[in-house]
Amino acid sequence: MADKSVIKPTASAPAIDTSSWPLLLKNYDQLNVRTGHYTPIPSGCSPLKRPLDDYVRYGVINLDKPANPSSHEVVAWIKRILRVEKTGHSGTLDPKVTGGLIVCVDRATRLVKSQQGAGKEYVCILRLHDAIDSEKKLAQAIETLTGALFQRPPLISAVKRQLRVRTIHESKLLEFDNDRHLAVFWASCEAGTYMRTLCVHLGLLLGVGGHMQELRRVRSGTTSENDDIVTMHDVLDAQWLYDNTKDESYLRRVIRPLESLLTNYKRVVVKDSAVNAICYGAKLMLPGLLRFESGIEINDEIVLMTTKGEAIALAYAQMTTAVMATCDHGVVAKVKRVIMERDTYPRRWGMGPVALAKKKLKTEGKLDKYGRITDDTPAVWKSAYVDYANNADGKQPEPVFGTSSESIVAAAGMAPKITVLDVAAKDNAPVKRTREEDASEEPESKKPKKEKKEKKDKKEKKEKKEKKSKA
Template sequence: MASSVAVMEEEQDYVLKPEKTPKLDTSDWPLLMKNYDQLHVRTGHFTPLPFGCSPLKRAIKEYLRYGVINLDKPANPSSHEVVAWIKRILRVERTGHSGTLDPKVTGCLIVCIDRATRLVKSQQSAGKEYVAVARFHSDVDEAAVRRGVEVLTGALFQRPPLISAVKRQLRVRTIYDAKLIEYDPTRRLAVFWVSCEAGTYIRTLCVHLGYVLGVGANMQELRRVRSGAFSEAGPALVSLHDVLDAQWMLDNARDEAYLRRVVQPLEALLVGHKRLVVKDSAVNAVCYGAKLMIPGLLRFADGIEVGEEVVIITTKGEAIALAYAEMATAVMASCDHGVVARVKRVVMERDTYPRKWGLGPMAAKKKGMIKAGTLDKYGRPNESTPADWRTAVPLLGADAVASTAAAAAVVASTAAEAAAATATAAAAAGAPAGEAPANGAPAADAAATATPMSKEEKKRLKKDKSARKAAKAAAAAGAAGAAGAADEDAAKAERKRLKSAQKAAKGGDSAEKSEKKKKKKSKDAMVE
């Protein structure tokens, strides 16, 4: 038996050898997890937390709260009416849409529900595509129409039409591409496709097409075929009847499948953004508005530039926030510290994941220093902060500016107090204020060697200064009031004197008048 085992050991090597990991195909993964294996890996070490879930596996209430609808808007009702109807049908708190369509216009209208309404602004500014029908006022050649449509591309001046809900102000809008689909010379109708910037008026574009061809034209019909990330070509375009039927199936048959087909997760709007994957422990900090730092980054997309808008996601594919990149891809791959991105708009609700900040050794030390008073209440250095902490933990951004300003203010106030103390001592000793103190050290050295004041001492000095200012202002106001009162008494006496003089003069006049009356009466008596 032993010999057979020895023979087997000689023939075969029973050692575990590393095997090559089979390549993972993520091309068919949904939403933001698609092509996950093609993202650059910064680190693979993190602790998964049993919170959150894949966007497609959310509970139906959460699914609706984070949902969007690619609606085929019918003609005649306005966009606001349609959105209000959906809000009432689905019984949700908030709804919003990605760009107004005129009542007669049909096509893609992205309706965002509850938390997804935070993406409305970004979708409103996304590009749009339309198919329009224009009627010409006179006969025109098809080749000329084709040339005219192609000429009206690039940046164009536009003024909103007379029938519009906005101020009729001249503006510039960009037409990215336009082409003629069909032209009917008998009815003088042209069907053309336009890819344009948000806020473009196709009605005005049809009028300009008539100007270019010299025959005049107006828009007959319009349909939006793409809005941002959604288009009518996809299977997700639904009607109002679909929304109503899906909600009825949920209420009466407890069937969620129809509603899950009608409503899509908000992550479907963000598939065109470049991605930053973060650790589960960093998710809630980003939800509270913190900047994404290098230690919290797991994977990142290729080709990210500084200032570019990116989406921050979890390892399960949930969108956390839209953010502006603060580092390029090359810097993320080579750097071990710094800010990766700053948040633009948070999508995920706070405390979906637990709080995991402030649990490390440095955070514990920082809390102790705040408690001891060697850091201020915001964790920034003050006059009592040890030098080793200042060098070990450099401040960034606004914190650095605030800390520098505070330190400069403390140094200036300390120097001023030391100079004042030196001047007082010199005056008491009978020496001029500008001379050096008795120990021979200059005033600047005395100021530099002065012991730094505590926070409470500074507060007390500030309060005393404010009290002195208030007392001085009150004294000045009292003196002014007393002077004003004296002036007022003098004015009163003068008015009284003038009044009595007027009365005396009036009395003299009345005596003269009475004398004249008496003389007149005596004359009249003599005549009689």
């Protein structure tokens, strides 16, 4: 009998069920694979297993806002309770309004703008000023006020009272009591829609007048009131429990990783070696791509993530899914907003053989500080050197091997002479002028200044003479 403990090589890999994996790793096996070869780096960790300090700093709270305090007050209280540097929220709720308010902590505040623009859902109580004929008439009025509507903010509002267009995606009547003149309806709308104004419009449409009695937000973006919503008491109790008993479980249940807000974005998985470069603002190039989602179009907003499921940045796609699968070079995405802190992963740029050889030549003085060739540069390096920055035609010439530096300059079509000032202007580095450069620049730059000074002096003298003559 064959030994069952021995795993025999097969052409097909066993299927892994990733449908229950958390956050951005959900359905990871369904992502398109660019390459499976990369070197894992032990830095970073899964969002749910971060150390508590990092877990709080990269966390969001789905808060059930109480009535009466403003959104700003609630966010300030949470900042004081958790003792963190920054907090922000996903969209202002009026003091009397209750419901879902997403509070972002520290690093998660970088997602505030994207969450403020997300769609919202509300349940509203409408009070009519008189009885109407039937419930059907109210349902028709609610259905009429869907789509793009003109709205002017209410008299008491924090923004300029300017006419604007807002979209009501869907709305439906839930309950109606004609005797008490009360109606309850649900609406899914664009960010910035005023439900108070919508209630006034419903009253006008029915011919009896109306106003908003009560309002509750039930969804903000992808987060609804059913997704582990917590109260202010929960936040305070969780922090107290940790301070007094060092029990993290309650605090980890109250605060969620920021990745929970990004589950509706298209995902692109990045190699560990490219993570820190992106944190410093670099574009994602194809060699750093591991996996990508289907249906990505150019300029789509995507989330760049690590193999451990951490969000690195929000970015704009520069390639479609088809191009990512077939192309062998190019820019995959440009960073919109970096989320991960710098140096969470180690630096891995400038570690290749050519880059290391270049650093060595710089330290030995065989290349100048900008990496340009000098008289002491080895012949092999000179023959392979092409200065792309000073290419006159704008074309990228191929390096010419086995020839002198003069022939490379001729083949590349570069300008014959580069001054130190040109390089300093590009690199923003202070450079001392040579006497020759000063002499060559004097007639162009210094003469106009002298002429201006002479004109000013003449004007001042004339004014003085006129004053004396008047006196």
